[in-house]
Amino acid sequence: MPDDSFHVFDTTLRDGAQREGVNLTVADKLSVAKLLDEFGVRFIEGGWPGASPKDTEFFQRAARELTLEHAQLSAFGATRRAGVRAADDPQVAALRDSGAPVVTLVAKSDVRHVERALRTTGEENLAMIADTVAHLHEHGRRVFLDCEHFFDGYVHDPGYALGVVRAAADAGADVVVLCDTNGGMLPADVTRIVGEVAAATGARLGIHAQDDTGCAVANTLAAVDAGATHVQCTANGYGERVGNANLFTVVGALALKQGRDVLPEGCLPRMTRVSQAVAEIVNISPATHQPYVGVSAFAHKAGLHASAIKVDPDLYQHIDPVLVGNDMRMLVSDMAGRASIELKAKELGFDLSGDRELLGRLVDRVKDLELSGYSFEAADASLELLVREELGSPVRYFDTESWRVIAERRGAGGSPGAAASEATVKLQVKGERVIATAEGNGPVNALDRALRSAMEGVYTALAGLELTDYKVRILEGNSGTGAVTRILVTFGDGRGEWTTVGVGENVIDASWIALKDAMAYGLLRQGYPQEPASAA
């Protein structure tokens, strides 16, 4: 269990919620707080009670409903208004009465902001800070002070910025947090300035870095190198404008690269799950390429990488993904070599090790198919069908004699009317010739229905297979409507999902290839015995 000497302070529910497009309900905030606590952060900034009724309610409900194992809640708010005693300021009272044991105050530390935005004097701002910190401290709250625009303010007038740090520390602030509010600093600036402030004031320092130069994580680590012992971050880097220092990237670096004891025992492997669960609640698709936690963080595509990984995964990975709850994945594409296919096949449950000839054939087939427009990276089911075919046991539940689709729009008197499609499929199923026709709202829907109608008497589980995604990609944009099209079809059966790929100059033909393969793979997953090879 980390002691108080280093703080991981999360501000997803305050600064993270300032991201464009994020709108959390109180229930969402409670769920995110539970996840952050599970991850083991030391402080969770829950919002600004008194500024928004939602945040006031969050603290009220948190007091009743949240049992936190690792974290303490912090309420965020500003120093008192100019010319008013902290004890008489209703905003300060809302912080005091929020029930949070910690209050993080934001204060101006750039004298230009004091004069132009607060419209008061530098002296009065220092009094606002000292008075507010002391008032909350006297009421038993632990107080942190966020120095807004600290770095810009320090560059402009170091004496005034240092005065702010001293005023806060002298009044009882436990940590004075230096904020790169506009996110314009680079790591070297941060290292220098944090070092100078630490030497000049002796105060305990924290860092809050916005990501406007893409350096928020680097700036956070630079501040830690220079002596900061409190890092403010947000899950997945959510935050105002382009965001904040990413909690998971910062913790990954501190724990795994620097060996710091920043999380309680056993919490680090929760990182990937917590990142994805927060993304779900916030309703933003998880960033696939995020360090440590993205699905692509340990996905290997190049054949040369795979051949070394076969010997030892550490040769092409900076950490073991298991440490952060993630997985290594092999991607098979036209950049694959035998090792990529061997490792991917192993992931799919086939041991092809040692069969160089078979692996070579598979590499050639994948490369040829990718040249014609296929992409196996996201279509594991199609790859598995290919592997089974090369192993001499192709997946066969039906054979296609032909298919036909009619697409039409009916309308009278100039009205647009309704588009409709009709598909007919002719198949061989268990040695029987079957012809089925179905209507659909589009050609793919009609084909899907016709296929099911032809086979569901024999394969009853087909009713439980559902098309969950259908993606079209035009591959040769300059050929206009004659372009080659790649279709990715995803099906689910309640236990999992699988994706197949089809390619063709005719979009319906490409869809048919992906659709029939997805159904065949679905039947394989249901455990139906296959048609004997002679039925082909």
Ligand SMILES: CC(=O)SCCNC(=O)CCNC(=O)[C@H](O)C(C)(C)COP(=O)(O)OP(=O)(O)OC[C@H]1O[C@@H](n2cnc3c(N)ncnc32)[C@H](O)[C@@H]1OP(=O)(O)O
């Ligand atoms: C860098 C950051 O991200 S800090 C976090 C900022 N977060 C937010 O602003 C979200 C929540 N904010 C709000 O709901 C509202 O802005 C409120 C309730 C705080 C204030 O609303 P209003 O009273 O209508 O004021 P408004 O938003 O127009 O302006 C902010 C006021 O706070 C004052 N202020 C700004 N910073 C400070 C400070 N550190 N200490 C004291 N007062 C401050 C400003 O001078 C301004 O005062 P004025 O009304 O006398 O001009």
Ligand SMILES: CC(=O)C(=O)O
């Ligand atoms: C406090 C804060 O969010 C900032 O200065 O960016």
